[in-house]
Amino acid sequence: MTQAALAFDLGGTDLRAALVLRDGSVAQVLTVPTAVTGGVAAVLAQMTGLAETLLALGPQGEIVGIGLGAPGPLDPATGLMIAPPTLPGWQDVPLAQLLADQLGHPVALDNDANMAAMGEWRFGAGRGHAHVLFITVSTGIGGGLVSEGKIFQGHRGLALEIGHMAISETGPRCACGSVGCFEALASGTALGRFGEAAAALPGGALIGQLQAEEGRPGARAVIAAARQGDAVAQALVAAEARWLGLGITNLLHLYSPDVVVIGGGLSNAFDLLQGGIASVVQQRAMSAYRDVAILRAELGAKAGLVGAAALAFSQADLRAQT
Amino acid sequence: MTQAALAFDLGGTDLRAALVLRDGSVAQVLTVPTAVTGGVAAVLAQMTGLAETLLALGPQGEIVGIGLGAPGPLDPATGLMIAPPTLPGWQDVPLAQLLADQLGHPVALDNDANMAAMGEWRFGAGRGHAHVLFITVSTGIGGGLVSEGKIFQGHRGLALEIGHMAISETGPRCACGSVGCFEALASGTALGRFGEAAAALPGGALIGQLQAEEGRPGARAVIAAARQGDAVAQALVAAEARWLGLGITNLLHLYSPDVVVIGGGLSNAFDLLQGGIASVVQQRAMSAYRDVAILRAELGAKAGLVGAAALAFSQADLRAQT
Numbered sequence: 001m002t003q004a005a006l007a008f009d010l011g012g013t014d015l016r017a018a019l020v021l022r023d024g025s026v027a028q029v030l031t032v033p034t035a036v037t038g039g040v041a042a043v044l045a046q047m048t049g050l051a052e053t054l055l056a057l058g059p060q061g062e063i064v065g066i067g068l069g070a071p072g073p074l075d076p077a078t079g080l081m082i083a084p085p086t087l088p089g090w091q092d093v094p095l096a097q098l099l100a101d102q103l104g105h106p107v108a109l110d111n112d113a114n115m116a117a118m119g120e121w122r123f124g125a126g127r128g129h130a131h132v133l134f135i136t137v138s139t140g141i142g143g144g145l146v147s148e149g150k151i152f153q154g155h156r157g158l159a160l161e162i163g164h165m166a167i168s169e170t171g172p173r174c175a176c177g178s179v180g181c182f183e184a185l186a187s188g189t190a191l192g193r194f195g196e197a198a199a200a201l202p203g204g205a206l207i208g209q210l211q212a213e214e215g216r217p218g219a220r221a222v223i224a225a226a227r228q229g230d231a232v233a234q235a236l237v238a239a240e241a242r243w244l245g246l247g248i249t250n251l252l253h254l255y256s257p258d259v260v261v262i263g264g265g266l267s268n269a270f271d272l273l274q275g276g277i278a279s280v281v282q283q284r285a286m287s288a289y290r291d292v293a294i295l296r297a298e299l300g301a302k303a304g305l306v307g308a309a310a311l312a313f314s315q316a317d318l319r320a321q322t
Numbered sequence: 323m324t325q326a327a328l329a330f331d332l333g334g335t336d337l338r339a340a341l342v343l344r345d346g347s348v349a350q351v352l353t354v355p356t357a358v359t360g361g362v363a364a365v366l367a368q369m370t371g372l373a374e375t376l377l378a379l380g381p382q383g384e385i386v387g388i389g390l391g392a393p394g395p396l397d398p399a400t401g402l403m404i405a406p407p408t409l410p411g412w413q414d415v416p417l418a419q420l421l422a423d424q425l426g427h428p429v430a431l432d433n434d435a436n437m438a439a440m441g442e443w444r445f446g447a448g449r450g451h452a453h454v455l456f457i458t459v460s461t462g463i464g465g466g467l468v469s470e471g472k473i474f475q476g477h478r479g480l481a482l483e484i485g486h487m488a489i490s491e492t493g494p495r496c497a498c499g500s501v502g503c504f505e506a507l508a509s510g511t512a513l514g515r516f517g518e519a520a521a522a523l524p525g526g527a528l529i530g531q532l533q534a535e536e537g538r539p540g541a542r543a544v545i546a547a548a549r550q551g552d553a554v555a556q557a558l559v560a561a562e563a564r565w566l567g568l569g570i571t572n573l574l575h576l577y578s579p580d581v582v583v584i585g586g587g588l589s590n591a592f593d594l595l596q597g598g599i600a601s602v603v604q605q606r607a608m609s610a611y612r613d614v615a616i617l618r619a620e621l622g623a624k625a626g627l628v629g630a631a632a633l634a635f636s637q638a639d640l641r642a643q644t
Contacts, residue, residue, distance in 0.1 A: 073610065131477045147476070154469070154578025155453045158610055161575040166568060166606070169490050178606045246488060253483040254576055256476025284488070284500045288395065288480055 002061035005312035006051055006105070009112070009304040010070040012036060012086025015043065017050035018302075020309030021061070024123030026302060028057050040093050048102045064316035066107040067308025068096060069115035076157045079109045106319070108311045112136075112304050113160065114151045116263055116297070117144025118314070119307025124298040125261045133257035134297070135162065137244065138264035140175075141183040145255055149314060152255075163187070167246050186243035188219040188266045194236050195222035203232040223269045240266075241273040245280025252281070252289040263297030270296040324383035327634035328373055328427070331434070331626040332392045334358060334408025337365065339372035340624075342631030343383070346445030348624060350379050362415050370424045386638040388429045389630025390418060391437035398479045401431045428641070430633045434458075434626050435482065436473045438585055438619070439466025440636070441629025446620040447583045455579035456619070457484065459566065460586035462497075463505040467577055471636060474577075485509070489568050508565035510541040510588045516558050517544035525554040545591045559591065563598025571603050574611040585619030592618040 002021060009016040015034045019027040030050050035042035055063070071084040079096025081087070096109040110118075117126075117134035126132030126146070134144045141163035145152040152159055163183030164176050172193065174184035184190055196217035199208030206228065210221035225233035248260060262270060274294070282290055299306050324343060331338040337356045341349040352372050357364035377385075393406040401418025403409070418431040432440075439448075439456035448454030448468070456466045463485035467474040474481055485505030486498050494515065496506035506512055518539035521530030528550065532543035547555035570582060584592060596616070604612055621628050 147474075152469075152474075155580040155614075156578065156610070158578035159576065161578070161608070164575045164608060165487075165572045167488055167491075169492075176608050250487045251576075253486045254481065254573075256478065256480035256483070258477040286483070286486060286498050288478070292477075 002059060003064050003313075004059075004061040005064055005309040005316075006054065006066045006103070007305040007308035007312065008047060008050075008066070008068045008099075009115075009308065010034065010043070010068065012071065012084070015046055015050070016305060017047070017054060018305040018309070019054045019057070019059075019061075020306060021059075022313065024119075024306055024310070026306065027059055028054050029302075029305065030054060034087075036087060039089060040095070040098070044095075044098055044102060047099060051103055063105055065312035066099065066103060066105050067115065067310070067312035068099060068107055068109045069112050069304045069308045070095065070109060072111040074109060074111060074157065076108075076110045076114070076151070076153060079107065081109075106315065108308070108315045110151060110157075110308075110311060113142035114144040115307035115311060116299070116303035117146050117261075117307065118151060118310040119299050119303045119305075120261045120263065120297055121146040122310035122313070123306055124303065125295040126259050129257075129259045131255070131257040132259055132261060133251060133255055134261045134263060135248070135251075136264035137186065137262060137266040138188050140189070141187050141247075141264075143251075145257065151311070162247070162251060165247065165250060167243070167250065182243070182247040186240060186247055188264070191219040191222055191236065191240050191266070192217050194239070195219065195225075195233070198232050198236060201232070206230045207233050207236075219266060223272065226269075226272060237269065237272050238276050241276025242280055244273060245277040246284065248277060248294065249281050249284040249289075252285050252292055256289070258292060260292060260294045261297050262294065263299075263303055267296050324381060325386050325635075326381075326383040327386055327631035327638075328376065328388045328425070329627040329630035329634065330369060330372075330388070330390045330421075331437075331630065332356065332365070332390065334393065334406070337368055337372070338627060339369065339376060340627040340631070341376045341379070341381075341383075342628060343381075344635065346441075346628055346632070348628065349381055350376050351624070351627065352376060356409075358409060361411060362417070362420070366417075366420055366424060369421060373425055385427055387634035388421065388425060388427050389437065389632070389634035390421060390429050390431045391434050391626045391630045392417065392431060394433040396431060396433060396479065398430075398432045398436070398473070398475060401429065403431075428637065430630070430637045432473060432479075432630075432633060435464035436466040437629035437633060438621070438625035439468050439583075439629065440473060440632040441621050441625045441627075442583045442585065442619055443468040444632035444635070445628055446625065447617040448581050451580045453577070453579040454581055454583060455573060455577055456583045456585060457570070457573075458586035459508065459584060459588040460510050462511070463509050463569075463586075465573075467579065473633070484569070484573060487569065487572060489565070489572065504565070504569040508562060508569055510586070512565075513541040513544055513558065513562050513588070514539045516561070517541065517555070520554050520558060523554070528552045529555050529558075541588060545594065548591075548594060559594050560598050562588075563595040564602055566595060567599040567602025568606065570599060570616065571606040571611075574603070574607050574614055578611070580614060582614060582616045583619050584616065585621075585625055589618050
């Protein structure tokens with residue numbers, strides 16, 4: 001019988017669920033607005049409802065486990081959601097156990113970046129590699145490391161907070177209160193803000209116009225302007241690639257992955273960034289680290305769901321071994 | 323019968339060997355000048371000779387394995403010494419296997435910083451903790467991470483090259499060719515050089531005098547001057563603590579250890595540095611990481627030997643389980 005995992009991606013806005021087969025293919029994806037105001041019970045009811053629908057839709061298969069990606073802070077070891085900012089009132093909720101009790105299968109809980117790392121390792125750009133570093137560059141910068149098949153967690157699951165690695169002594173203040181954080185310099189949000197500043201300067205007209213059309217000072221307008229040949233936007237994209245290269249060089253020295261996989265919204269501009277990143281790594285990394293491939297993520301918006309399923313499969317395999 | 327491990331610490335200058343008991347106590351330490359000019363065969367002969375002497379001196383016990391700390395680059399997985407700069411002519415030497423063949427026990431090979439990390443985790447300041455980050459601050463800066471009883475290696479054993487994490491965009495050029503490396507800003511060598519520069523300035527007379535007495539522009543003179551109340555030296559020590567604090571803050575976010583252990587020559591000034599390090603961590607680390615203890619290493623110069631034995635014990639235990 002076909003083996004499958006149920007995968008959930010719980011966000012403050014949407015709750016997504018999927019049935020994922022052993023080969024990583026996604027049979028069905030369902031999305032509902034998260035019942036935030038209903039609290040834990042309402043969300044749990046949504047999840048069991050989605051699970052029933054998915055199982056009815058099929059294909060029929062043996063469910064080996066459930067993977068649940070959720071916003072941090074959370075404790076993967078105990079399955080506890082500690083106090084997610086996007087789910088007000090959720091304080092120390094043992095969501096993995098609650099869902100397992102409802103659905104009758106073991107539940108593996110972890111955060112989005114770790115799930116995406118699992119997905120890219122097992123089914124995406126990192127497959128076949130022993131040490132996969134996944135970096136998501138989006139509103140912020142997050143990371144996940146899969147080393148010999150396991151997510152590197154550290155104490156309380158708090159490792160890989162790569163967005164708050166300081167790489168400069170100056171720069172805009174980070175949301176965390178510090179200065180020089182990788183995220184404050186190289187996230188999509190940072191690029192959008194640099195674009196907003198440039199829009200007010202000579203030569204910044206196209207960026208300003210595209211940001212106005214988008215309705216917010218985001219990175220997308222900067223990328224679009226760069227693709228249209230705008231010189232200021234191209235300079236900003238080059239600076240973005242340099243910051244990414246500096247951060248990645250550090251991460252190569254610190255984790256020694258055999259492959260780096262870049263996901264998140266800004267990976268849509270991977271073709272524009274790749275050359276600049278590579279050039280900084282060739283210049284700054286020690287020679288033993290220069291041959292590490294830096295690749296674009298393959299799973300896109302499905303990474304969280306596919307990764308949650310990958311974790312469920314891995315844990316099922318571990319249980320089968322012991 | 324008492325269980326013991328043979329431990330070797332192979333350097334370009336000295337070769338040290340010890341018999342280490344299960345409780346981490348060191349029964350005997352022998353030191354000889356490394357027979358560098360004799361090549362691999364001569365050094366191997368020295369090692370077998372030292373082993374015989376140690377075993378004769380006793381106490382009598384069951385040898386469960388051998389740990390061998392050596393200069394990198396090396397491959398812990400295959401026991402291969404790749405091309406150590408301090409041992410000219412050693413190219414891809416399978417030293418672990420050669421020594422195992424001579425002595426009839428399995429040999430665990432790893433680099434100095436990883437061995438010291440193992441030692442501090444099993445028998446030193448990090449004992450009882452699941453995730454121990456060891457930092458050695460000396461001529462350079464190195465690191466080792468023991469996570470759930472295992473050294474975190476990464477691809478080709480190249481992880482934890484923490485000395486070459488860039489934390490600034492400026493500063494003196496590092497030996498690796500880059501700029502802003504943790505090691506170039508915060509190693510003992512860096513502090514010595516900052517001292518040398520300060521010695522030429524008003525108020526730097528005591529540092530200059532002590533460095534001259536020492537015969538080289540080292541950190542020791544700066545520390546000694548600071549202990550004598552010299553204001554310039556104290557400012558340099560405060561700057562050193564700040565650099566260490568910035569680097570450690572990054573490492574907390576990246577590895578999430580439950581304890582940080584500081585060893586190496588500069589840990590002799592831990593009492594002078596501790597307050598400054600803690601103050602930067604409190605200011606810059608995110609709140610979840612601020613309670614991580616930062617401790618002085620306990621094993622001192624024996625860390626490498628005790629750690630090599632700790633690795634030998636760990637690997638013996640793993641073999642016994644399977």
